[in-house]
Amino acid sequence: MKYLLRSLLAFLLLASWSGTAAAQGGRGGGRQARLSQLENARIAYLTEKISLTQDQAQKFWPVYNEFTGKRRDINKRLRLLRINNADGLTDQQIKDNLTQGLALRQNEVSLEKEYFDKFQKVLTIRQVSKLFLAEREFTREVLRRVAGGRPGAGGTLPGAADD
Template sequence: MAQAQKYKETPEEKKARLEKIENAKIAFITEKLSLTPEQAQRFWPIYNEYNTKRYELKRKLRSLREENLNNQSNEQVKASLETRLSYRQRELDLDNEYMDRYLRVISPKQLALLYRSEREFTKLLLERLQTSSRR
C-alpha cells in the first residue's frame, strides 16, 4: 500500500500561517474587549511584551520537563523540581506585574474578558484544526 506523504510546510508558509492566526487573535480580542482606539494603542504593546516574556518562561519550563530522569541522581531531580517551581513562581509574578500594567489601560471587567477571550480563541482554533484534519 502506498502511503501518502505528509505535506511539509516551508518556513515562509509557517510564518504566514502564524501571522494569520495572530491577526485573527488580535481582531477577536479587540472585539471581545470593545477596546477603544486609544486603549488598543496602549494595550497591544503591553500584551505583546507580556506574551514574549511568558513564552520564554514556558519554553524554559518545557526544556526542564524533557530532561532524562534516568540519568540523574535524586539530588539532581530534586534540584530540577525546585527549578520548575521557581519558574512557575516567576510566571505568577509576571501575571501579577502585568495585571497591574493592564489595569492602567483597561478596566477590571475588560481584563477578565481578556482572560476569557484568550481561552475562547484557543478553543476555537483547536476546533477548527480538528475539523480541518478530518477532511
C-alpha cells in the same frame, strides 16, 4: 464594525489552517505565515472580545505584547526543563529540574500579577477580566481546531456567530 471584525477573524482562521505551507513551497516560510495569520486572528479576536476603543488599543497592544513575550519566554524555559526520560538522571538532577520548574511557574504568576496592574491602567477592570477569559477561549479553540475537532455551526470561534 462587529460584523467586519468577525468576518476578518473567520477569514484569518480559515487561511491559517488551509495549508499555506504547501502553497508557499517551503516548510519554514509556511509555518511563519501560519503563525502570523494566527497572531492576526488572535488580535482581532481579543480586540472584539474586550471591546477595545482605538485609544485603548494604541496603549494596550504594546503592553500586552511585552507581557506575552515575557510569558512565552517563561514557557519556553519550562518546556526545556521537562523530563521525558528520568532514567538517565540522578535523583538530585530530577529534584533540581522540578524545583526550577516550580520557580518558573511562580515567576509566571508574578508576571500575571504585574501585568494585571498594568492592564488596569489602560483598560477597565471589566475589560481586564474579559481579556483573561478571551485568551483562554481563543487558545481552547485553536487547540480544538488543530486536533481536528470543529466547533458547532459555522466553524467560527466562540461568540463569533452570535447576533
